[in-house]
Amino acid sequence: MARxxxxxxxxxxxxxxxAHEMEVLDAIVGRLIPTDANGPGAVEAGAARYIxxxxxxxxxxxxxxxxxGLAALDRYAQSSRGKTFKExxxxxxxxxxxxxxxxxxxxxxxxxxxxxxxxxxxxxxxxFGDPYYGGNRDFAGWDLIGYPGVRTMVSPTDQRTxxxxxxxxxxxxxxxxxxxxxxxxxxxxxxxxxxxx
Amino acid sequence: MANRLKDTDVVxxxxxxxxxxxxxxxxxxxxxxxxLEAGTWLTRKDFAPDELRNNVRGWPQSVxxxxxxxxxxxxxxxxxxxPRGTVHPMQNSVGGTTLHYWGxxxxxxxxxxxxxxxxxxxxxxxxIPKGSTVEDWPFDYDELEAYYDKVEYGxxxxxxxxxxxxxxxxxxxxxxxxxxxxxxxxxxxWTEFIxxxxxxxxxxxxxxxxxxxxxxxxxxxxxxxCMYHGFCNRGGCHVDAKNSTMVTTIPRAQATGxxxxxxxxxxxxxxxxxxxxVAGVNYLTDGVEYFQPAKVVLVAGYTYxxxxxxxxxxxxxxxxxxxxxxxxxxxxxxSHNMLAGVSxxxxxxxxxxxxLPAQGVAVDDWADDNFDHSGLDFIGGGNLWVYSDRRPIGxxxxxxxxxxxxxxxxxxxxxxxxxxxxxTAYIQKTTLPYEDNYIDLDPVVKDPLGFPVCRVxxxxxxxxxxxxxxxxxxxxxxxxxxxxxxIQRAPVGGAMGISTHAYGGTRMGDxxxxxxxxRWGLSHEAPNLGVLGASTMGTSGAHNPTLTVQxxxxxxxxxxxxxxxxISNRRS
Numbered sequence: 001m002a003r004x005x006x007x008x009x010x011x012x013x014x015x016x017x018x019a020h021e022m023e024v025l026d027a028i029v030g031r032l033i034p035t036d037a038n039g040p041g042a043v044e045a046g047a048a049r050y051i052x053x054x055x056x057x058x059x060x061x062x063x064x065x066x067x068x069g070l071a072a073l074d075r076y077a078q079s080s081r082g083k084t085f086k087e088x089x090x091x092x093x094x095x096x097x098x099x100x101x102x103x104x105x106x107x108x109x110x111x112x113x114x115x116x117x118x119x120x121x122x123x124x125x126x127x128f129g130d131p132y133y134g135g136n137r138d139f140a141g142w143d144l145i146g147y148p149g150v151r152t153m154v155s156p157t158d159q160r161t162x163x164x165x166x167x168x169x170x171x172x173x174x175x176x177x178x179x180x181x182x183x184x185x186x187x188x189x190x191x192x193x194x195x196x197x
Numbered sequence: 198m199a200n201r202l203k204d205t206d207v208v209x210x211x212x213x214x215x216x217x218x219x220x221x222x223x224x225x226x227x228x229x230x231x232x233l234e235a236g237t238w239l240t241r242k243d244f245a246p247d248e249l250r251n252n253v254r255g256w257p258q259s260v261x262x263x264x265x266x267x268x269x270x271x272x273x274x275x276x277x278x279x280p281r282g283t284v285h286p287m288q289n290s291v292g293g294t295t296l297h298y299w300g301x302x303x304x305x306x307x308x309x310x311x312x313x314x315x316x317x318x319x320x321x322x323x324x325i326p327k328g329s330t331v332e333d334w335p336f337d338y339d340e341l342e343a344y345y346d347k348v349e350y351g352x353x354x355x356x357x358x359x360x361x362x363x364x365x366x367x368x369x370x371x372x373x374x375x376x377x378x379x380x381x382x383x384x385x386x387w388t389e390f391i392x393x394x395x396x397x398x399x400x401x402x403x404x405x406x407x408x409x410x411x412x413x414x415x416x417x418x419x420x421x422x423c424m425y426h427g428f429c430n431r432g433g434c435h436v437d438a439k440n441s442t443m444v445t446t447i448p449r450a451q452a453t454g455x456x457x458x459x460x461x462x463x464x465x466x467x468x469x470x471x472x473x474x475v476a477g478v479n480y481l482t483d484g485v486e487y488f489q490p491a492k493v494v495l496v497a498g499y500t501y502x503x504x505x506x507x508x509x510x511x512x513x514x515x516x517x518x519x520x521x522x523x524x525x526x527x528x529x530x531x532s533h534n535m536l537a538g539v540s541x542x543x544x545x546x547x548x549x550x551x552x553l554p555a556q557g558v559a560v561d562d563w564a565d566d567n568f569d570h571s572g573l574d575f576i577g578g579g580n581l582w583v584y585s586d587r588r589p590i591g592x593x594x595x596x597x598x599x600x601x602x603x604x605x606x607x608x609x610x611x612x613x614x615x616x617x618x619x620x621t622a623y624i625q626k627t628t629l630p631y632e633d634n635y636i637d638l639d640p641v642v643k644d645p646l647g648f649p650v651c652r653v654x655x656x657x658x659x660x661x662x663x664x665x666x667x668x669x670x671x672x673x674x675x676x677x678x679x680x681x682x683x684i685q686r687a688p689v690g691g692a693m694g695i696s697t698h699a700y701g702g703t704r705m706g707d708x709x710x711x712x713x714x715x716r717w718g719l720s721h722e723a724p725n726l727g728v729l730g731a732s733t734m735g736t737s738g739a740h741n742p743t744l745t746v747q748x749x750x751x752x753x754x755x756x757x758x759x760x761x762x763x764i765s766n767r768r769s
Contacts, residue, residue: 032604038613058254094605101603120604121594128589129249144609145616147550147589150246152435153424154551156386163389163548179435180245 016055016063017070022048024070027086029123031093040140042127050126050135051119062118069115072108073100079107132175132182139171150174199479199488205231205457206765207757208478208491210464210506213293215729216497217442218348218747219754224455226758231489232447233462233480235262236289239296239443244433248588251297251432255284258297258431262289262463266644268501268651272692273633278652279694281642286431286697287499291458292443294499294697295743296433299554300411300440302354303580303740304345306565307338307374312629312736315566316576324576326660329629330529332735335707335716338374344748344755346377349409352440352747353417355382356409370406372561382414385423385556390547390620394583395558397679403560408582410555411440411743420444429553430586462487465648466510467494467726473514475726481646492765493757497729497750500530500699501651504636504732507703507713509648520703520720525713527637529630529704532696533737534657537665537689539672540621541681542598547617552585554623559583563671564739565627575660577627579668580739581675583620592616598683622676624668628661628700628737634693636702655693665689698731698742705733705749718753725764727753 014022026048033042042048055063077085077096085093099105103113126135128142130150136142142149148162149170161167174180207223209216212234223230239257250256258264263285269278288294308315313333316324325331348354358379359369384407387395398405412429413422421436423429429439437444450456462480468488470476477490496503507526508518518526560581561567570576593612596619597603601611634655642650657665669686676684706712709721714733720726729750731742738745757764 033609034606036606036609038606038609041609097604124590124593125249125253128593129253130247132247133249141593142589144613145589145592146546146613147592147616151426151551152246154426159386159388159425159548159551162550163546165546174245174247177246179242180247181242 012049015053017052017066021066021070022052024074024085025051025066027093028073028097028119029126031090031097032120032123033127034090039144042123044137045127045140046135046137047123047126050129050133051122053134054122054125059122065115065118068109069119072112073105073115076100076105076107130175131173139169143169150176152177199486201488201490204490205229206491207231207493207495208233208489209495209497210478211235211293211496211498211502212291212442212447212458213497213499214295214442214743215746215750216495217292217295217447218352219495219497219729219750220450220456221351221446222751222754223758224450224453226761228455228758228761230450230456231491232456232458233464233478233489234289234291234458234460235463236291237460238291239433241433241435241437244435246426246428246432246435248428248590251428252430252588253590255286257290258284258286258288258294263287263499263502266501266505266650268636268653268695269639269642270653270655270692270694272654272656274654278639279692282695290443291447291460292441295411295441296439296443297431298743299430299741301555301741302349302356302409302411302744304373304376305338305738305740305745306372306567308566309736309738310334310337312576319566320570320576324570326576326629326658328631328633328658329660330632330711331629332706332708332711334735335705341745341748341752342374342377344752345744347751348744348747350381352411352442352445353382353413354380354409354411354440354744355384355414356380357384357407359406367404368406370559370561371404372564372567380409382417385410385412385414385553386425387556387558388548388552388585390549391556391558391583391585394675394679398558398560398675401675401678403562403675405558405560408555408557408559412553412555413438413440418445423553425551425553425556427551427553427586427588429555464506465646467496467506467519469510469512469514469519469723473723475519475723493725493727495727495729495753500702500730500732501636501695503728503730504702505638505651508638515722520713520722520726522722523710525704525711527635527702529701529735530634530636530653530655531628531630531700531737532655532693533628533698534626534661534665534690535696535698536687537626537669538621538623538687539669539676540596540619540685540687541676542615542683543618543620543680544682545618547620549585549587549617549620552587554584554586557582557584560675563668573667575663575667577629577660577664578739579624579626579664581668581672582623582625584623587617595619596685598685600683620676622672624665624672625739625741626661626664626668627739628657630701630735631658653693653695657690657693662689698737700731700734700737700742703728703732704735706735717756718749719764727757729753
C-alpha cells in the first residue's frame with residue numbers, strides 16, 4: 001500500500017510525522033478505507049499525507065496523541081500478533097484495529113478507542129475533504145461517494161441532471177475558483193488558523 | 198484610564214441579527230448610533246465552499262471573541278461541569294451569526310405568546326409542567342405582526358404564505374397566524390426528494406409547505422438569488438443571497454450617515470453613574486481601553502454574552518450585576534432541544550449534494566398547540582423539517598443504520614451505495630423555562646482577559662422528553678410513508694449543554710420581580726438600558742428564533758425613537 005502511495009507522485013517531504021510513523025499510519029488508513037473492488041481507498045486519496053500536513057497546522061493539538069498512539073499500536077501488534085503492524089497480513093491488521101477500536105488493546109495512553117475514533121475521523125477528512133488540504137487526491141474520495149464536485153452555481157437543470165444520475169463530476173476544489181481567499185488567511189494571526197493560509 | 202470618546206445617542210453592543218436590525222430604525226429616525234462589534238467585516242471572498250474549514254474546523258467563527266468565552270455546562274447543580282467544546286458556533290463579525298446561519302425565518306405561533314393562559318383555558322392550570330417558570334408574554338402575536346412584516350420585507354424573506362388576513366392558502370402553512378400580506382419572495386425551489394416527501398405528508402393527511410428563509414429565491418434589493426451550491430450551512434454566502442444584516446440593514450443604516458461601525462471592539466463592562474443610570478460602555482481594542490459614553494445602551498450580543506455582560510457590570514447601584522437587583526439575570530434560561538432528530542435511509546439517491554438547510558418542506562400539524570393535547574401528557578410540540586443539505590465529509594460520517602461496520606471494505610461498499618440516500622429531519626420543539634435551569638458566572642473558568650465565563654446549569658425535563666418522543670413518532674411515520682427502509686431515532690437528551698438557540702436570562706415581562714426587561718425590551722431597573730436578542734424571550738415556540746429576535750429588535754428601536762426625549766433624558 002505504501003508503494004502505491006509513493007508511486008502516485010514524487011516522494012514529498014513529511015511535515016510532522018517520522019518516516020516510520022507515516023508507514024504505520026498509511027497502513028492503518030489503508031485498512032479503514034481499503035483499496036478493493038470498489039476502487040481506490042484512503043491510501044490513494046493521500047489521507048495519511050493530509051494528516052501529516054494538518055498535524056503541523058490545524059490538528060497540531062493532536063500531534064502528541066499520534067506520536068504515542070502510533071507507537072502503542074505498533075507495540076501492541078508486536079506483543080499480541082508477533083509482528084509490527086505493517087508486516088501483518090490484512091486480516092491480522094484488521095483484528096488489531098478491532099482491538100484498538102473497542103478499547104481492548106493495551107499499552108495506550110488513555111483509551112485506545114479514543115485514538116481509533118480520532119484516526120478514523122481524520123481519515124474521513126483526508127479522504128473526503130477538499131483536495132486543497134492534501135488529501136482526496138485525484139478526487140478519489142468524492143468519486144467513491146458520488147459527490148459531483150464543488151460548484152458555485154447549481155441551476156435547476158443541474159439539479160434535474162443530478163436527479164437523473166447524469167451529472168458528471170467537475171473535479172473542482174473550492175480553491176480552483178479564484179474568487180476565494182485561501183483558507184483563513186485574513187484572520188490567521190489571532191486564530192491559530194490554518195498554517196497553509 | 199480608558200480613552201473617553203465623543204458622546205453618542207445610542208451605543209449598540211454587537212452588530213449581529215438583533216443589533217444589526219435595531220441600528221436601522223434608530224438611524225433613520227435621526228438618532229446617532231455607534232455600533233460596537235467584537236469581530237470584523239467579512240466579504241464574499243471569505244466565504245469559500247470549503248467543508249473542512251467551515252463545518253469541521255469552524256472557521257471563521259472559531260477565531261472570535263465568543264470562542265474564547267465558551268460557557269461551561271452541567272445538567273444540574275449537583276453535577277460536575279462537562280468538558281468545554283473548542284468551537285463556539287456563534288460568530289463575532291459585522292452581521293454576526295446571520296452570515297452563516299441556516300436563514301430559517303419563522304414567525305412564532307400566537308400560542309407561544311400565551312402559553313400559560315391558553316393552556317389553562319384549554320386544558321386547566323394543572324397542565325403547566327411542575328417547576329416551570331413560564332409566563333405569558335406581555336403582549337400577543339398581533340402586537341408583533343407589524344414588526345415581523347417589517348423584517349420580512351426589510352431583510353428579505355422567501356416563503357409561501359398560508360394565512361393572509363384570515364384567508365387560508367393551502368400551499369402555505371394553514372396553522373400560521375394571520376399575516377397582513379404574503380412574503381416578498383416566493384419560496385426556494387424544491388428538489389425531487391422534497392417533492393416526494395411533501396406528497397407523502399399529504400397522503401398521511403399532514404399539511405406540508407415550504408419553509409420561510411432569509412435567502413433570496415429571486416433577485417431582491419439588487420442582490421443575487423440563491424445559487425444552491427450546498428455550503429450555506431455554517432458558511433457565508435458568496436453571492437450575498439443570504440440576507441444577513443451585513444448586507445441588508447447595516448449598510449442602509451450606514452447610508453444615513455448616523456451609524457458608526459466600530460469593529461474589533463471587545464466590550465468588557467457597562468458603566469453606571471451615581472444615579473444608577475447607564476452612562477456608556479468600556480471596550481478594548483488591541484489591549485487599549487476606550488469608554489464610549491451614550492445616552493442609551495442597547496446590549497445586543499448572543500444570549501450568553503448578554504447575560505455575562507450584565508453580570509460582569511457591577512456597580513454601587515447594582516452590586517450583583519447590572520439590572521440584577523431582583524436576581525433575575527440568568528434565570529428562565531432554556532434552549533431548543535436540537536437533539537432528538539430522526540434519520541432515515543432510502544432505497545435510492547435523494548440528490549441532496551446541492552441545496553441548503555433552509556430549502557425544504559415543513560409540517561406544523563404537531564407544533565405548538567395546533568393539535569388537541571387533552572389526552573396527552575405534555576404541552577407544546579414540534580415543527581417537522583425535512584431539508585436538502587449534504588457535504589462529503591458529513592456524508593461519510595453518516596449512520597450505517599446497523600447495516601455495515603464503521604470501516605473496512607464492507608463500510609466502503611455501504612457508503613458508495615448510500616452516501617446520498619439518508620436524510621435527517623430537524624424537529625424544532627417547545628422548550629420551557631424551569632426554576633432550576635439557569636446561567637451564572639463560572640466560579641473557576643475565565644476568558645483570556647481574566648473575566649469569568651458563563652456557566653449553564655440546565656437539563657431537559659419530562660415535558661421536553663415527551664414532546665421529543667411524540668414528534669419523533671410522527672416523523673418516523675412520515676419517513677415510512679415516503680418509503681424509508683431504515684429509521685434511526687436520536688436520543689431525546691438530558692443535559693442541555695450550550696446551544697445556538699439559547700433563550701432567556703434577561704426575560705421580558707411586566708413584572709420586575711420575575712423579568713429583567715419590560716415589554717419594550719428596556720431594563721426595569723435601569724431604563725436607559727435595553728436588551729436585544731433571544732435572551733429576552735420567555736418561550737421558544739417550535740420555530741427558529743431569528744425572525745422573532747429581529748422583529749423584537751425593530752420594535753424596541755422604534756419605541757426608543759418615538760420616545761427618545763423621555764428615555765434619553767437622564768437625570769444626571
